[in-house]
Amino acid sequence: MTAPLLEIRDLRVAIPTATGVIEALRGVSLSVAPGEVLGIVGESGGGKSMIARTLTHLLPAQAEAQGQVTLAGTDVMTLRGEALRRFRGRSVGLCFQNPRSALNPVRKIGDQLIDRLREHAPGGDLRARAVTALAAVGLRSPETMMGQFPHQLSGGMAQRVMIALSLACNPRLLVADEPTTGLDVTLTGEILTLIARQARDGARGVMIISHDIAALSKVSDRLVVMEKGLIVEEGSTRRIVTAPRHRYTRRLIEAVPDVTTRRRAQPREDGRSVVMAIRDIDVTYPARFGRRPAPALTGVSLDIRMGDTIAVVGESGSGKSTLSRAIMGLLAPSRGEIRFRGKTMSSMRFSARRGLRRYMQMVFQDPFDALNPRMSVEDIVSDPLRLVERDAARRSAAIDRVLVEVGLDPTFRTRRPHELSGGQAQRVGIARALSIAPELVVLDEPASALDVTVQAQLLDLIRRLTERRDRAYLIVSHDLATVRALCDRVVVIDAGRIVEEGPTEHVFTNPASPKTRALLDAAPRLYTDAT
Amino acid sequence: MRIAAFIAKRLALLIPVLIGVSIASFFLIRLIPGDPVLLIVPETATEADIAAARERLGLDQPVPVQYLRYLGGVLQGDFGTSIATNRPVAMDLAQRLPVTLELVTLAMLLAVAASVALGVHAARRLNRLGDMVTRIGAIIGNSLPEFWLGIMLILLFYQGLGIAPAPSGRIDSALAVPTVTGLITVDTLLAGRWDSFLNALAHLALPVVTLAVATSAPLIRSVRASAIEVMQSDNYRCAAAHGLPEGRLVNRYLMRQTLTRLPALAALVFGNLIGGSVLIEFVFSWQGLGQWALRGMQVRDYPVIQSFVLVTATAYVLVFLVADIVQAMLDPRVRI
Known part of the structure; x- marks a missing residue:
């Protein structure tokens, strides 16, 4: 196995609140290799998003984080100021959960994209590169979209734009936090495939956080199952979906609606009003x-x-x-x-x-x-x-x-x-x-x-x-x-x-x-x- | 084209607004105790003199008839004649409206600029010293009576430091220029008199600052609140998480979104200023609309009061129209 791109050791995140301390992460260790797609699965409140937030220094201000996080040789936890800004985007590109609210509503898509290109990958004709970037995430009329605003996009288009924005930073690790919430099943598959494809060059790592084990099972190489701030099971996707060991993993798998389950009772004969x-x-x-x-x-x-x-x-x-x-x-x-x-x-x-x-x-x-x-x-x-x-x-x-x-x-x-x-x-x-x-x-x-x-x-x-x-x-x-x-x-x-x-x-x-x-x-x- | 249609629609709205406002003001001021006729006839006047005066002013007619006559006049640009001064109201309006408009517009521009700068500054230093100072400063500015603030500024800058001109109106009489637009800054420039222009600006400085300080508290608070909201929004955090540089973040992601929420409130404040600058006009001997309306009120000068109400109502409608257009320019989601 190649040296990991991302290495997390014993990460703990505690968030003090008025009613007590919430232990969002209770000692999480994981790694992502270059070219690998890691899926993190679990239900809301399980702490999955806290991992993405730690990576980008977006934890709530009062949160206390401990542990070791190394991404491409950089100690993430101690980053401050200009070094942090340079790290964000370039080393880790985060796709936000709700793309519609994560896009600036009063700035054109094209300009938002160029903002990122100019900062992290300058050079050449930025506009032309932005159009190419939009086309690369499967958007059909990128020229038109350059001049459009987020509210003019559908949910699926907005998510593609979000991915284009994250990729424009040319990150070593692409992190997608619940990227398919609110999308219909057809789009969910397309978007996840698009995200997973970004690891194909063999250098970039991809981390997809989702509650949907069925969707992840299609695109991820390895799965990490989280419950209540802990990793309860980890392994190759194939092994986990075919032979889950932990009770919680089995519950997640059983909960996947089965397209083959039939309706038991049949309707009575016609003549009903x-x-x-x-x-x-x-x-x-x-x-x-x-x-x-x-x-x-x-x-x-x-x-x-x-x-x-x-x-x-x-x-x-x-x-x-x-x-x-x-x-x-x-x-x-x-x-x-x-x-x-x-x-x-x-x-x-x-x-x-x-x-x-x-x-x-x-x-x-x-x-x-x-x-x-x-x-x-x-x-x-x-x-x-x-x-x-x-x-x-x-x-x-x-x-x-x-x-x-x-x-x-x-x-x-x-x-x-x-x-x-x-x-x-x-x-x-x-x-x-x-x-x-x-x-x-x-x-x-x-x-x-x-x-x-x-x-x-x-x-x-x-x-x-x-x-x-x-x-x-x-x-x-x-x-x-x-x-x-x-x-x-x-x-x-x-x-x-x-x-x-x-x-x-x-x-x-x-x-x-x-x-x-x-x-x-x-x-x-x-x-x-x-x- | 769409904007032209929108403006036309909103201007058409002026008609019912003005009719409603004029009816209300017309009948209501006649309910206020006090008879304007008694105030203008000499003390020795007999009953017959009073009746004659009443007839001359048309006040002997039933109120609805008076209203229709007044309305007919207004439609032809005749706002009636002041009972107290016998001057055509339209003439007074033409003279005084620009004076007040110039004062409050400059005050408003200053207030908006300062509020945006201070509000965003405070939001970016949330709960730190800069934030505290701004918030407390805004509250103090808001709670000081504006006439008192004006007097204090006069004491300090005119009497004390001697750097401001005397609060004696809009320009030193020696530097006066012929009136063209009624806006002193424009007129001095039109006359090509740089010295007069600077003198007019100097006269404007204190009243403008006073008004701006007195009105910017709600603006600062609103800007600060929306800037905080933007900074906590997903889209701002996303831009930050993508490592955009500070300057771009503030200008393109924070400012613009913060500004989209400002026009409606600014319009409200502006509208209030047009009708409410009377104390400042008084303190700085500004011969504006407010002083004129106040005098009209004191002697129940019906045509003056009615016209003042009409002008303020029109100003409100126009200011909100401009605010809505500005809003639509700032925020692509708003369609007009």
Whole structure:
């Protein structure tokens, strides 16, 4: 084995807080060789990001770090001032987790790129080199992008720009901290491959930090599994995914949604009442002045029957969120008709729609965004209940009932959102939706903001709820694997049109549309024969 | 083109704003106790004299009729005649508006420049000495009564050090130049009189500094807060983590983003200044809008007060229009 590029020995990071000292890292040792792709996997709070932050001196000001960190012969811990600035970027290039917020919103992409080139790799025509750099990360129209601002980019484009920025510094070690958060499965694979490719020259090392062991298994040479500030297992990716030794690693692997798991219960025969009928709708967002309006949905038809669980699957920007908004009556279709409980909802006035709202509820992607941070769980759940249940005692009993239903102890009533974990918060979101016994529940990527093991538990809850068939569920997702075990029918949507629709098993075994096949290929799975 | 359409739309907004403001001011000032007619007729006037004066001023008509007459006049550029001085209000306005505008605009420019420099400086030295001094200084500047601050500056720089001219208006009378725009700095330059220009600047210095000090506290606080926010943002830390040099970090990553949050607040402060510079005008014998409006208020000079309100409202709308355009220029995410 070649001499390591990065060598970390017994790294400890403690962060004093008002309520005590948090030991973020409790003695971590690892190394990255030139040309190697190291994956660091674990759930949030495990301390993975602290490693990246130590490397770039971005730890919180009050944090205390001990240990030895050597990167390309430089003692990282003692770097200060000008030496630190030179080290940052040139020796270690960090890709931030959320590229959209990590790009300067008021500076053109091209200028941000040139800033880095000028500092770390000057010489030649900087502009031309910047265009080349953008093209090298797979951006299609780099010339145009030079003059664009971050808010004009999609999530995937922003992440590519982020990678280009980090590479522009020509770092010895490229560190990517959760580079695929918020990206759909297709993009996740592409972005990780792009990052891993940077080690191919044999001189650069790559470190990818992620909670997604399935995605890492495809691109990393070695894996380090972290739990609670400690490395619990380390080894070649192949060995870890095929023969995990530690209990926590096994849990992570088991939590990977399996594209082959089938739905157990089958829907009852037809003849069930149609809860919602969508007939040939178009949805068009109002155009900006001087531009032609771009249709977000075109000719979409769908019947949702009582007891159905339907998955709407598509990539980011395919129109699936628009569809869920139209279903919830938050957007009016420009053509076609949406009938809910026998009434034509799409032609109703806003106030009349309110009466129907009680029969439809929504669960949002980010549970913390969707819960009022100042309200207790009890208030959050009882808010919609107030519409239908005037009696306080009965309302209170209903809250207990619905909390138990989503797997929360009634003692959670007095908690506030910040006292909940992500999984618990999402359960509260589901409880709120179920509290008034709606006939249709729309779940928008209900588990994608959660850690993998929590994700598995939550999907299990949703599966149990849907198997009762006492209402209709519509699950919006970019991930086919997660929905296979949940849904009776799958609707694949692409560029605003339904490209495939049918019973789940049929779609999974005989995908007719190339889009469906692409989504199936991109579904996360463990690559046990990674090279 | 889009900007032209935006400006046109906002200017069109002026019409309902001004009608609303003029109605409110017109009726409300007539509710204030005090009869302007009694203040202008001689003490020996009889009932008949008073009635005659009232009729001459049109104040015997029902208030709605008076309003419509006034509105008709304004549409033709006639703001009425001052009850107290018998001078056309439009003439007074033309004379005094530039005087005040020049003073508060310069004060505002100084305040913004100083606030940005101090606010960013404080943020970069968060909780260290420079930060403390700036914050405490801002609070002191804000809490000092501005007329008192003006008087102290006069005592120090005119009486004590003798480097500032007497607080006797905008220019020494010997150096006076003909009025063209009403802005003394511009007029002196137009007249080609360098000595007059410098003299005018010297006269402007103390009142401008006083106003700037008195108004910059909220600006400094806002700049400091947004600079801190930017420095804690992912994008600033990312630029730092990529090893960009200090100067580039501050200019391109910190300043620009900090500035995008300033225009709205600056516009508010500016708007307040236009209507609220009266104390400073008084202290420095500045023959501006504020003093004129105050005198009008004292004698219930209806046309004067109404015009003052209209001018201030227009100024607010225009200042916010400029602020929104500046904001859009600074921040590509803002579309107008």
